[in-house]
Amino acid sequence: MATIEQSEKRAPWVLLSPALVTIALLLVVPLMFIVVYSFWLRTSVGGVEAAFSLANWQEALTDRFYRDILISTVRIAAITTILCAIIGYPVAYFVARARGVNRGFLLLLLMLPFWVSYIIRTMSWINILGVSGALNSLLLAIGVIDEPIQMLYNEVTVILGLVHFLLPFMILNTYVSLDGIDRALEDAANSLGANPMQTFWEVTLPLSVPGLAAGAVLCFVLGAGTYITPVILGGPTDAMFANLVFEAIITQLDWPLGAVLSLMLLVVLGAVVLTYNRFMGLGQIAKGIG
Amino acid sequence: MRGWPLIRAWTILVYTFMFLPVAVVIILAFNANQFGAFPMTGLSLRWFVALWENEAIVRAFQTSLTLGLLTAIISTTLGVLASLALVRYDFPGKNSISTLLIAPILVPEVVLAVSLLLFLQMLNIPKSFFLLLMGHVIFTLPFVVLVVQARLVAVKKDYEEAARSLGASPIQAFFQITLPLIMPAVMAGGLFAFTISFDDITGTLFWKPGGVETVPTQIFAMLRNSISPEINALGAVMIMLTTGLPLIGIAAARWHAARRGR
Numbered sequence: 001m002a003t004i005e006q007s008e009k010r011a012p013w014v015l016l017s018p019a020l021v022t023i024a025l026l027l028v029v030p031l032m033f034i035v036v037y038s039f040w041l042r043t044s045v046g047g048v049e050a051a052f053s054l055a056n057w058q059e060a061l062t063d064r065f066y067r068d069i070l071i072s073t074v075r076i077a078a079i080t081t082i083l084c085a086i087i088g089y090p091v092a093y094f095v096a097r098a099r100g101v102n103r104g105f106l107l108l109l110l111m112l113p114f115w116v117s118y119i120i121r122t123m124s125w126i127n128i129l130g131v132s133g134a135l136n137s138l139l140l141a142i143g144v145i146d147e148p149i150q151m152l153y154n155e156v157t158v159i160l161g162l163v164h165f166l167l168p169f170m171i172l173n174t175y176v177s178l179d180g181i182d183r184a185l186e187d188a189a190n191s192l193g194a195n196p197m198q199t200f201w202e203v204t205l206p207l208s209v210p211g212l213a214a215g216a217v218l219c220f221v222l223g224a225g226t227y228i229t230p231v232i233l234g235g236p237t238d239a240m241f242a243n244l245v246f247e248a249i250i251t252q253l254d255w256p257l258g259a260v261l262s263l264m265l266l267v268v269l270g271a272v273v274l275t276y277n278r279f280m281g282l283g284q285i286a287k288g289i290g
Numbered sequence: 291m292r293g294w295p296l297i298r299a300w301t302i303l304v305y306t307f308m309f310l311p312v313a314v315v316i317i318l319a320f321n322a323n324q325f326g327a328f329p330m331t332g333l334s335l336r337w338f339v340a341l342w343e344n345e346a347i348v349r350a351f352q353t354s355l356t357l358g359l360l361t362a363i364i365s366t367t368l369g370v371l372a373s374l375a376l377v378r379y380d381f382p383g384k385n386s387i388s389t390l391l392i393a394p395i396l397v398p399e400v401v402l403a404v405s406l407l408l409f410l411q412m413l414n415i416p417k418s419f420f421l422l423l424m425g426h427v428i429f430t431l432p433f434v435v436l437v438v439q440a441r442l443v444a445v446k447k448d449y450e451e452a453a454r455s456l457g458a459s460p461i462q463a464f465f466q467i468t469l470p471l472i473m474p475a476v477m478a479g480g481l482f483a484f485t486i487s488f489d490d491i492t493g494t495l496f497w498k499p500g501g502v503e504t505v506p507t508q509i510f511a512m513l514r515n516s517i518s519p520e521i522n523a524l525g526a527v528m529i530m531l532t533t534g535l536p537l538i539g540i541a542a543a544r545w546h547a548a549r550r551g552r
Contacts, residue, residue, distance in 0.1 A: 008379075009381070011375070011379060011460070012375035012376075012378075012379035012381045013375070013381070015371040015372065015374050015375035015379075016371070016372050016375045016376075016387065018367070018368045018371060018372075019368040019369065019371065019372035019391060019431060019435070020372075020387070020390070020391075022368060022424075022427065022428065022431070023390060023391065023393065023394070023428065023431070026406055026424055026425075026427075026428045027393065027394055027397070027402065027405075027406075027428055028390075029409065030405035030406045030408070030409035031397070031401075031405045033405065033408065033409045033412065034404065034405045034408055034409070037408055037412070087304060088304070090297045090300045090301065090304075091300065091301045091304045091305075093297060094297045094298060094300075094301040095301070106301075106305075108540075109305060109309075111536075112309075112533055113308055113309075113312075115485055115489075115532045115533045115536055116312055116489075116528075116529050116532060116533060117488075117489035117491075117505075117506055117509075117525075117528055117529075117532065118489060118491060118506075119489075119491050119506045119509055119510060120312070120315060120509070120525040120528060120529060121311065121312060123315075123509065123513055123517060123521065123525070124311035124312055124314060124315045124525070125311055126513075126517045127311065127314045127315060127318055127517065127522070128310070128311050128314060130517060134314060164307070164308065164311065167304070167307075167308060168308065171304075196293075221396070221398060222398075224398070225398030225399060225400055225401070226492075227399075227400055227492045227495070228491055228492060228510070232510075232513060242398070242400040242492075245400050245401075245404060246400070246495070246496070249404055249407070249408075249496070250495075250496065255408055255411065258404055258408070259404065259408060262400065262401045262404040262405065263401075265398055265400065265401055266397065266398065266401045269398050270396075273396050282389060282392070282396075
């Protein structure tokens with residue numbers, strides 16, 4: 001019987017090995033590698049040279065240009081996250097408390113945006129806010145304006161695009177938490193004399209914090225790492241950090257600098273994820289996706 | 291509760307905000323007006339015909355479909371095996387491995403894209419369709435693992451054990467008992483991987499070799515000029531495909547469950 005026991009012990013590792021090897025080879029090793037790469041030097045002919053130089057780090061950390069864009073990226077992601085929470089919470093509450101067919105339908109609708117390409121959802125705003133878009137046509141038709149106005153290509157439209165993209169993540173995660181609350185707790189609060197507002201602030205809201213936090217982390221990380229939204233909906237001065245990375249790697253072919261910039265983004269966003277993991281645990285995010 | 295009508299009105303407003311722009315894309319795709327803007331002058335399929343005649347777009351579609359299918363197959367195979375290990379067995383380090391498997395979601399896509407690209411550049415492996423495929427496998431894998439794991443928990447281990455005790459080898463038990471039982475989860479995972487791969491843009495922009503375009507990168511390139519009715523038509527086709535497939539999948543699962551329930 002010893003052989004069966006041994007094969008039982010080996011079995012999970014056999015099953016896991018293809019996925020683990022893939023992740024190790026394509027994610028873990030490359031991530032460790034760009035740390036090494038960030039100390040290498042770019043040669044004058046456009047190649048790279050193995051070295052140990054802090055020049056790239058020095059450039060990225062002291063140049064005001066990079067720092068300003070990092071700060072504005074964090075600011076935009078934070079504003080987006082707060083807006084998503086404020087806009088999404090009542091919706092999650094409504095879906096969690098809706099009954100019967102309605103609830104299934106609302107949940108299905110909530111899944112739909114995930115299946116519509118990010119780039120299509122982003123560019124769809126050009127049809128609404130562009131010079132020949134729906135809003136301008138409407139305003140012209142009712143005579144509010146005489147000439148179409150350019151509403152696109154500024155920071156506000158970047159945030160609008162991000163909120164539109166990330167709102168379903170927030171609603172779905174908050175919904176998962178709200179749905180798991182034992183209603184008896186609210187009834188108990190009511191019967192002990194709390195009014196509905198008190199019940200909400202002191203029972204429901206605190207119990208839904210895990211979902212709210214999971215949604216917030218996803219919104220912040222995805223928002224701060226976005227490349228597409230500022231390119232499509234932002235103006236020339238609205239670049240975010242991922243745009244710098246793309247610029248360094250694809251346009252300038254300055255790979256060591258690109259490695260440094262990627263690592264800076266990873267450290268900032270990684271700190272957010274780790275802080276969240278410390279207090280909430282990553283399992284909550286998995287619940288929202290599964 | 292008194293606030294209820296207010297919350298309902300807000301929900302309707304937010305759902306409108308989420309869907310209106312996408313609905314406008316679909317409506318404008320049928321616009322007869324040659325500038326593809328409001329006011330609409332009539333309905334027409336001309337932009338869909340234009341798509342079909344545009345060689346670059348047809349090629350992008352072929353690339354996206356091939357890429358999505360291969361990604362789904364590889365990702366689902368790896369994901370199902372890993373989920374089986376995580377749900378069916380207890381072993382040391384299970385939690386860390388669980389986290390490692392969903393790590394690609396937690397790393398910003400730009401960073402993931404850069405690290406893989408630079409790593410392969412250093413090994414002197416040029417950009418290729420294969421790199422694009424492996425990249426897509428990496429960031430779809432966590433979603434497959436999460437979806438399959440969630441459903442696998444609901445399938446009892448007893449059936450497999452019964453098969454084993456009746457003399458089936460582990461491999462026979464898997465193919466004849468477990469796999470048919472978890473098929474809905476496998477299909478769901480595969481569908482998820484397909485739509486994520488089909489919709490991806492950020493990683494694809496970094497990894498794609500010169501001259502290769504997927505539908506999203508093709509739309510991105512076309513947007514450089516300005517929005518056109520052709521882009522709206524292409525968007526409409528994509529929306530129908532990526533929302534239609536899962537909806538058909540859900541309907542098929544319901545039908546299957548109803549038939550089995552009788």
